[in-house]
Amino acid sequence: MLTLLFDGVAYGMLLFVLSLGLAVTMGLMNFINLAHGAFAMAGGYLLVLLMQRWDWPFLLCLPAAFIVTAALGALFERTLYKPMYGKPHLDQVLFSIGLTLMAVATVDYVMGSQQQNVQLPPMFLHRFEFGHGAWQLGMGAYRLFIIVLCVALTLLLQALLTRTRFGSRLRAAVDDPRVAAGLGIPVNRVFLVTFALGSGLAGLGGALGADMLGMDPTFPLKFMVYFLIVCAVGGTSSLTGPLVAALVLGVADVMGKYYLPKLGAFIVYVLMIVILLWRPHGLFSREGGR
Amino acid sequence: MSAAARLRAPARWRWWEALLWLLMWAAPLVFAPHAALINEVAILALFALSLDLILGYAGIVSLGHTAYFGVGAYGAALFAKHVMPDPLLGLAVGTALGGVLGLLTSPMIVRGTDLTRLMVTMGIALVLLELANKFDDLTGGMDGLQGVVMGPLLGHFEFDLGARVASFYSLTVLFIVFLLLRRVVNSPLGYSLQALRDNRLRLSAIGLSVNARLAAVYTLGAALAGTAGALLAQTTAFASLDVLEFHRSADVLLALVIGGAGWLWGGIVGAVAFKVLHDFVSSFTAQYWNFWIGLFLVLLMLVGRERLFKPWSWFRRRGGA
Numbered sequence: 029m030l031t032l033l034f035d036g037v038a039y040g041m042l043l044f045v046l047s048l049g050l051a052v053t054m055g056l057m058n059f060i061n062l063a064h065g066a067f068a069m070a071g072g073y074l075l076v077l078l079m080q081r082w083d084w085p086f087l088l089c090l091p092a093a094f095i096v097t098a099a100l101g102a103l104f105e106r107t108l109y110k111p112m113y114g115k116p117h118l119d120q121v122l123f124s125i126g127l128t129l130m131a132v133a134t135v136d137y138v139m140g141s142q143q144q145n146v147q148l149p150p151m152f153l154h155r156f157e158f159g160h161g162a163w164q165l166g167m168g169a170y171r172l173f174i175i176v177l178c179v180a181l182t183l184l185l186q187a188l189l190t191r192t193r194f195g196s197r198l199r200a201a202v203d204d205p206r207v208a209a210g211l212g213i214p215v216n217r218v219f220l221v222t223f224a225l226g227s228g229l230a231g232l233g234g235a236l237g238a239d240m241l242g243m244d245p246t247f248p249l250k251f252m253v254y255f256l257i258v259c260a261v262g263g264t265s266s267l268t269g270p271l272v273a274a275l276v277l278g279v280a281d282v283m284g285k286y287y288l289p290k291l292g293a294f295i296v297y298v299l300m301i302v303i304l305l306w307r308p309h310g311l312f313s314r315e316g317g318r
Numbered sequence: 319m320s321a322a323a324r325l326r327a328p329a330r331w332r333w334w335e336a337l338l339w340l341l342m343w344a345a346p347l348v349f350a351p352h353a354a355l356i357n358e359v360a361i362l363a364l365f366a367l368s369l370d371l372i373l374g375y376a377g378i379v380s381l382g383h384t385a386y387f388g389v390g391a392y393g394a395a396l397f398a399k400h401v402m403p404d405p406l407l408g409l410a411v412g413t414a415l416g417g418v419l420g421l422l423t424s425p426m427i428v429r430g431t432d433l434t435r436l437m438v439t440m441g442i443a444l445v446l447l448e449l450a451n452k453f454d455d456l457t458g459g460m461d462g463l464q465g466v467v468m469g470p471l472l473g474h475f476e477f478d479l480g481a482r483v484a485s486f487y488s489l490t491v492l493f494i495v496f497l498l499l500r501r502v503v504n505s506p507l508g509y510s511l512q513a514l515r516d517n518r519l520r521l522s523a524i525g526l527s528v529n530a531r532l533a534a535v536y537t538l539g540a541a542l543a544g545t546a547g548a549l550l551a552q553t554t555a556f557a558s559l560d561v562l563e564f565h566r567s568a569d570v571l572l573a574l575v576i577g578g579a580g581w582l583w584g585g586i587v588g589a590v591a592f593k594v595l596h597d598f599v600s601s602f603t604a605q606y607w608n609f610w611i612g613l614f615l616v617l618l619m620l621v622g623r624e625r626l627f628k629p630w631s632w633f634r635r636r637g638g639a
Contacts, residue, residue, distance in 0.1 A: 054433070060432075108616070108620070111620060112619065112620070115619070117379060117432040117433070117436075118373070118379050118432075118575075119619050120619075121379070121381070121436065122571065122572070122575055122615050122618075122619055123615065123616055123619035123620070125568060125612075125615065126611070126612040126613070126614070126615025126616040126618075126619065127612065127616055128612070129608040129609065129611060129612030129615070130608075130609050130612035130613055130616065131612075132608055133605075133606045133609030133612065134609060136605070136606070137606060137609075249564075253440065256436075256437055256440075257437070259433075260433055260434065260437040291448070291452065293444070294445060294448035294449065294452065297441045297444045297445045298441075298445055300441050301426065301438055301441045301442070301445070304434050304437060304438055304441075305426055305429065305438070308429050308431065308434045309431065309434070
C-alpha cells in the first residue's frame with residue numbers, strides 16, 4: 029500500500045519534470061506543443077547512447093542530457109517554432125504532430141524499434157524496507173533518488189521564478205506579453221531561454237525515466253496524453269498546478285494499474301474529462317470555471 | 319448580378335463538380351482491381367466530410383473524432399452479427415449511434431478553450447477505446463469482432479471479394495451525404511455556423527443561441543462519422559479496436575487539412591490525396607511512412623497551404639496591408 033503510494037509519487041514527480049516545459053510553453057506562448065515528448069525521447073536516447081557506446085557514468089549523463097536537449101530546443105525554437113507562434117491552435121497542433129512523427133520515424137531508423145535497456149549503477153539497485161504487513165514501505169533507491177532530485181529541481185525552479193530578475197520578467201511575459209514588451213522586457217529572448225529550459229527539463233526527465241518508463245521510438249506518442257493531461261488539468265499559470273496534477277495522475281495511474289488492471293487508464297481519462305468540465309481552465313488557474 | 323442571385327451563388331452547382339462526380343462514379347469501373355482502395359477512399363472522404371462540418375464550418379477543434387466513427391463501426395458490425403444482416407438498416411443503426419453519442423457529448427465541447435476541447439475530444443475517444451478493450455466478450459477486444467456476415471445490398475447485390483459493390487455502395491452514400499451537407503451549409507444554420515466560427519461573441523450579441531447551434535452541428539457531424547464507421551465495418555465485415563485508435567483521428571484531420579477545411583470538396587480532395595500519397599510512399603518505404611507524412615505536415619504548416627500548392631505566388635508581393 030505505502031509502497032504503491034511511494035512508487036506513484038516517484039512516477040508523478042517524473043511526469044512533473046517531463047511536462048513542466050510543456051506547461052510553460054503553453055502558458056507563456058499560448059503554443060500547444062505536442063512534440064514535447066520528442067525532446068524527452070531525445071534526452072532518454074542520449075543517455076542510452078552515452079552509457080552504452082562511450083561508457084559514460086550515469087550521473088554524468090543526466091546533466092549532459094539536459095544541456096544537449098536544451099541546445100536542441102533553442103535551435104528548434106529559433107528555426108521552426110518561432111513562425112508558428114501567431115498561428116491558430118489547430119495549425120500548431122498539426123505542426124507539432126508532424127514533428128513528433130518525424131522524430132519517431134528517425135529514431136526508429138537510427139536506433140531500431142526495440143526497447144532500450146538502461147544499466148543503472150549498482151548503488152541505485154538497493155532497496156530500503158520499513159514496517160511489515162499491509163503498511164510495509166519498500167523504497168527503491170533509484171525512485172528515492174528521482175524524488176529527491178525532482179523536489180530539489182522544483183524548489184530551484186520556484187526560487188528562479190520568484191526570486192530572480194529572469195523570473196519576474198517571465199511572469200510578466202506570461203501575464204501579458206504585450207504590456208511586458210512595452211515595458212522593455214525582451215519578450216522574445218525570454219521565450220527562447222524558457223523554451224530551451226523547458227526542453228532541457230524534458231530531456232532530463234526522459235533520461236531519468238528511461239529506466240522506469242521504458243525507451244522506445246513510440247515514447248512521444250505514448251506519453252503525449254499524459255503530458256497534456258498534466259498541463260490541462262493543472263493549469264498553466266503556476267508551478268503548483270502541474271505539480272499537484274502530476275502527483276495525482278502518477279498515484280492514480282500506479283494504483284489503478286495495480287488494483288484494477290483493466291480499468292486503470294479508463295479511470296484516468298474519465299477523471300480528466302470530469303475535471304475539465306468542472307474547471308475548463310485547469311484546477312489552479314485564476315480564470316476559474318467558464 | 320442581382321442581390322438574390324449573388325446570395326444563391328455559393329449554392330449553385332458548377333460544371334466541374336458534376337464532372338468530378340462522374341469521374342468518381344467511373345473510377346470503380348476503370349480501375350476495377352483497385353476497387354477496395356476506392357472504397358477506402360470514399361469512406362475516408364465521408365469521415366473527413368463529417369469532420370469538415372464541425373471543424374471547417376463550426377470551428378470546433380477535435381482530436382477524437384474517431385470516437386463516433388468507432389461507435390458507428392461497432393454498432394453496424396454488432397447489429398449485423400446479432401440482429402439482422404441487412405446493410406441499409408445497419409447503416410441507419412451506425413448513424414443513429416454516432417448521433418446519440420454526439421448529442422450526449424456535445425455539452426462537453428461547448429465549454430472552455432481550444433486546449434480543453436482538444437483534451438476532452440481526445441479523452442472521449444480514449445475512454446471508448448478502453449471500454450471496447452475492457453468488454454472484449456462483446457467487441458472481441460484485441461482480436462477484433464469476427465464472424466460478421468453481411469446480407470446482400472437491397473436484397474440482391476452480394477458484397478464481392480473484389481469490393482466492386484462495396485465501392486459503389488460507399489460512393490452512393492458519400493454522394494447522398496454530400497448533397498445533404500450542401501443543403502446544410504448553405505442554409506441559415508450553415509451561415510450562422512460560419513459566423514460563429516469567425517466571431518462567437520458577436521453572434522451571441524445578435525441574439526442567436528451559440529450553444530444550441532454548436533450542439534446541433536456537432537451531433538450531425540458525429541452521426542455522419544458514425545455512417546462512415548458503419549460503412550467500413552460493413553464493407554470489410556470486420557471491426558477491431560483499430561477503429562478507435564488515435565491515429566485514425568489524426569489521419570482524418572490530416573486528410574481534411576490537405577484538402578482544405580471550410581469547403582465541402584476539402585474532405586473529398588484530401589481523402590483522395592492522402593490515400594494516394596499513403597499508397598505511393600508505402601510502396602517504397604512502408605515502415606517510415608510516418609516520417610514523410612510528418613515532414614509534409616511541418617512544411618504545410620510552416621509554408622502555408624496557399625503558398626505550398628501555388629508556388630507561383632512565392633514571388634508575388636503581398637498587396638495592400
